[in-house]
Amino acid sequence: MSKTPLQFRHNGRDVAIFVDGGTNLLVALRELIGDMTPKFGCGQGGCGTCSVLVDGELHLSCLTLAETVAGRSVETLDSLKQGPNLHPLQRAFADNFAAQCGYCTPGMLMAAKALLDRNPQPSRAEIVEAISGNICRCTGYEPIINAILAASGGRASA
Amino acid sequence: MSVTVKTFTSSSEAAAALSSDRSARYLGGGTLVMRALNEGDISISTVVRANDQALSRIDASGPRITLGAGVTFARILAERDLAFLHAPARSIGGPAVRNMGTVGGNLFAPSPYGDFTVALLALDATVAVQGGFGARDIPIEEFLQSRERQAGTLVLSVSCTRPASADAFRYRKVARIKPKGGSVITLAAHLPISGGRIAGARIALGSMAPTQIRARAAERALEGRSLDAPSIAAAASAASEGTSPSDNALGSAWYRREIVGVHLRRLLSGQE
Numbered sequence: 001m002s003k004t005p006l007q008f009r010h011n012g013r014d015v016a017i018f019v020d021g022g023t024n025l026l027v028a029l030r031e032l033i034g035d036m037t038p039k040f041g042c043g044q045g046g047c048g049t050c051s052v053l054v055d056g057e058l059h060l061s062c063l064t065l066a067e068t069v070a071g072r073s074v075e076t077l078d079s080l081k082q083g084p085n086l087h088p089l090q091r092a093f094a095d096n097f098a099a100q101c102g103y104c105t106p107g108m109l110m111a112a113k114a115l116l117d118r119n120p121q122p123s124r125a126e127i128v129e130a131i132s133g134n135i136c137r138c139t140g141y142e143p144i145i146n147a148i149l150a151a152s153g154g155r156a157s158a
Numbered sequence: 159m160s161v162t163v164k165t166f167t168s169s170s171e172a173a174a175a176l177s178s179d180r181s182a183r184y185l186g187g188g189t190l191v192m193r194a195l196n197e198g199d200i201s202i203s204t205v206v207r208a209n210d211q212a213l214s215r216i217d218a219s220g221p222r223i224t225l226g227a228g229v230t231f232a233r234i235l236a237e238r239d240l241a242f243l244h245a246p247a248r249s250i251g252g253p254a255v256r257n258m259g260t261v262g263g264n265l266f267a268p269s270p271y272g273d274f275t276v277a278l279l280a281l282d283a284t285v286a287v288q289g290g291f292g293a294r295d296i297p298i299e300e301f302l303q304s305r306e307r308q309a310g311t312l313v314l315s316v317s318c319t320r321p322a323s324a325d326a327f328r329y330r331k332v333a334r335i336k337p338k339g340g341s342v343i344t345l346a347a348h349l350p351i352s353g354g355r356i357a358g359a360r361i362a363l364g365s366m367a368p369t370q371i372r373a374r375a376a377e378r379a380l381e382g383r384s385l386d387a388p389s390i391a392a393a394a395s396a397a398s399e400g401t402s403p404s405d406n407a408l409g410s411a412w413y414r415r416e417i418v419g420v421h422l423r424r425l426l427s428g429q430e
Contacts, residue, residue, distance in 0.1 A: 021160045021162050022163065024195075043196035044193050045251070045258075048254060057232075057257045058253050059254055059257055059258055060258065062192070063187075063188040063189050063193060063196075063258060064188055065163065065188055065192060065205070065207075068207075111252075111253065111254070114253065130253060131252075133251055133252015133253055133254050
């Protein structure tokens with residue numbers, strides 16, 4: 001089976017790879033580019049841990065055919081780091097105990113970033129809606145909601 | 159497993175490729191076909207795509223609205239003129255699924271999915287498809303009844319008439335997880351009122367049969383009557399007639415039959 005050339009922007013950097021037909025974006029990112037920040041959870045669109053931004057829009061990388069991002073911009077959790085410093089969202093997650101096992105965290109952070117990029121001061125209800133496609137089996141969600149509220153300047157309730 | 163991906167610039171070329179290959183599937187937003195590929199569905203050997211702008215067009219200016227098959231639920235939610243479709247669009251997935259999932263794909267989503275199609279069925283939508291034989295319009299009910307045989311045709315768009323008032327169209331999805339989750343049952347009702355009486359009632363149900371179906375007995379109970387407590391009670395008691403729900407992790411067939419009337423009564427009487 002022949003491979004298809006694919007070029008896109010990955011966290012602000014141009015990348016060029018060859019993909020097999022039917023390869024999803026998550027596999028392309030992890031196995032061909034080496035960006036291990038998006039995680040494989042269910043492969044069905046149910047868990048959200050593979051969430052990335054495609055041209056600023058939240059997408060599930062496991063359900064995205066890799067070649068559909070040709071010429072587009074893909075941002076993963078790896079794009080949040082600011083040199084040695086954590087992104088304010090990452091800082092807020094750490095301060096609010098929003099990560100336990102951590103497996104959902106990459107998707108939660110990208111869903112939160114997608115929300116704050118277009119709505120810098122969301123209400124609690126808007127945050128709940130924004131992370132409704134992301135499953136967390138540890139925290140019970142409250143610390144995550146509080147972390148996003150804190151990162152957006154809202155007051156995290158106890 | 160590697161598949162062949164064929165990308166076309168026009169929907170007619172994509173339709174031709176789709177109709178000539180039984181193992182080809184059309185890839186829209188990816189939430190159904192990529193999921194099947196991830197699960198190792200070997201019945202798919204070719205994926206067909208089209209970058210045709212017409213497939214993502216929204217025409218919502220007049221009394222009859224048309225949604226291209228590739229229109230996502232996020233775009234419907236961003237369109238003020240489509241407010242009557244916001245409740246069904248919002249009831250689907252999380253934000254990422256709404257950024258990807260499309261109107262055309264939802265027509266093929268098996269139970270417990272396909273909530274948007276329940277709304278379209280109540281609104282008596284028309285599905286425009288292109289097959290090897292050319293383009294034609296199919297009433298959505300007929301489309302759903304022959305859905306298994308529609309795999310070789312390409313859906314181009316769906317269109318429906320805008321409800322006369324906000325009250326004339328109602329939608330309710332019962333899920334175990336809020337605000338997201340697969341449907342236990344999904345209900346939509348279009349109740350045009352003429353001279354104080356219901357004329358042309360259409361009630362559609364999701365997860366009550368292998369495909370979305372109309373609750374015809376409940377429609378008959380409402381037709382020609384005013385929407386009041388006796389007619390609502392009659393419709394609610396007839397709601398499960400003709401349904402054939404199945405058991406799944408979200409609910410049993412018995413449970414679905416038990417609650418469909420309760421939720422229809424709440425929908426018709428405007429209760430939360």
